[in-house]
Amino acid sequence: MKCKACRQPAVIDIPRHNAAFCADCFVRHCQEQVVRSIAAFDMMSRSDRVLVAVSGGKDSLALWDMLMDLGYQADGLYLGLGIGDYSGSSIGYVRSFAADRGATLVEVDIPAEFGFDIPTGAAAARRAPCSACGLSKRHLFNKAARDGGYDAVATGHNLDDEAAVLFGNVLRWDTAYLGRQLPVLPGTDGFARKVKPLVRLSERETAAYCVIKGIDYQVEECPQSAGNRHLGYKAALNDIEVRSPGSKAAFYFGFLERIAPLVAGVAEEERRDLHPCPECGSPTVADLCAFCALVAKATRGKLSGAADRTSG
Amino acid sequence: MKVVLRNPRRELDMSGPRRVNALLAELDLNREAVLVIVDGTLVTGDATLPADATVEVRPVISGGAR
Numbered sequence: 001m002k003c004k005a006c007r008q009p010a011v012i013d014i015p016r017h018n019a020a021f022c023a024d025c026f027v028r029h030c031q032e033q034v035v036r037s038i039a040a041f042d043m044m045s046r047s048d049r050v051l052v053a054v055s056g057g058k059d060s061l062a063l064w065d066m067l068m069d070l071g072y073q074a075d076g077l078y079l080g081l082g083i084g085d086y087s088g089s090s091i092g093y094v095r096s097f098a099a100d101r102g103a104t105l106v107e108v109d110i111p112a113e114f115g116f117d118i119p120t121g122a123a124a125a126r127r128a129p130c131s132a133c134g135l136s137k138r139h140l141f142n143k144a145a146r147d148g149g150y151d152a153v154a155t156g157h158n159l160d161d162e163a164a165v166l167f168g169n170v171l172r173w174d175t176a177y178l179g180r181q182l183p184v185l186p187g188t189d190g191f192a193r194k195v196k197p198l199v200r201l202s203e204r205e206t207a208a209y210c211v212i213k214g215i216d217y218q219v220e221e222c223p224q225s226a227g228n229r230h231l232g233y234k235a236a237l238n239d240i241e242v243r244s245p246g247s248k249a250a251f252y253f254g255f256l257e258r259i260a261p262l263v264a265g266v267a268e269e270e271r272r273d274l275h276p277c278p279e280c281g282s283p284t285v286a287d288l289c290a291f292c293a294l295v296a297k298a299t300r301g302k303l304s305g306a307a308d309r310t311s312g
Numbered sequence: 313m314k315v316v317l318r319n320p321r322r323e324l325d326m327s328g329p330r331r332v333n334a335l336l337a338e339l340d341l342n343r344e345a346v347l348v349i350v351d352g353t354l355v356t357g358d359a360t361l362p363a364d365a366t367v368e369v370r371p372v373i374s375g376g377a378r
Contacts, residue, residue, distance in 0.1 A: 001356045001357075001358055010356050011353065011354040011355065011356065012347075012354050012356060013356045013357055013358075015343075020356055023354075057374055058372070058374070059374065160373070161374075202344070203372045203373060203374060204344060204345070204346075204347065204372045206372075207347055207370065207372040208347055208354055211347060211349060211352075211354055211370075212354065219318055219319070219370060219371070220318070220319060221319050221371075221374070231373065234345075234373055235342075235345070235373075238342045238344040238345050238373075239342065241344050242342055242343060242344055
């Protein structure tokens, strides 16, 4: 195969674009997709301070790399989840990347700061590990962005992630989640702006970007994610994609264009019910925000101390 | 050729030469879900892998909380 742009030998083919690229042109392709997403959804400007949520995986490191190359003021935020050797190796990839790029890295360690790790917290709260992990990440990303005075939190959600979540939300016709499944969630009282600049790139593309750029990342899957239903959704969507390239993009971007406006009101109604969590002040629709409730269960009633740390 | 698979990491000895797409088909792997890497370099689906190659088939699917 030849590169679509320069006719040199290609290193990667992208069936949904009916294209193949050499290494240099592929990096440009990825950057162009990110630039296009940022512009199309008015995600941020170069004067914004951006906090990139980094896990040590391909998506978040590729995002951080691209945002810095594109001239954004992007610092990294790593959350230590306390998942044994997996967390130990993940932080190594993140620190190495930050050191190589001379980038600023903020670290928050959940076991050290809140007194529990994700596996035991999930068990105590009778949640799936991915559920406890996800709610902790959302809470702590938001808190770190607000505490640090950042204009936006950028996450490495890619096209496959968004298509899989959309698939799950459609299977359940969960209109509240559908109303919130946008590439930009604006900053409102208590919430930092959240942006997903990788929504035009598949995870095969973000992985290829890292290989080409020499970015070392955590290839091994999180040991807590076995049985995660989104992995099943991704496999189902990839079976469709390989038979009909472009299906995932058509599914997701068709939703954004034609369906998201129809369900926006549902999310708006939910926002009206938000009030500050009595323990930490974060917006919630429940008596206690999900993170404080998790901390309470995980630390067996030592909530006041944990809440002090949360709100501090 | 030696084929290195991940998650869990394991190695297979397979006959060669053969094309990347044929290798993935024999391993029953979806091309959307993997990258194929030879000597640190990505290769496209139509590339021919020599019999003495060491080939990494790297999964790209991430799951769990994002």
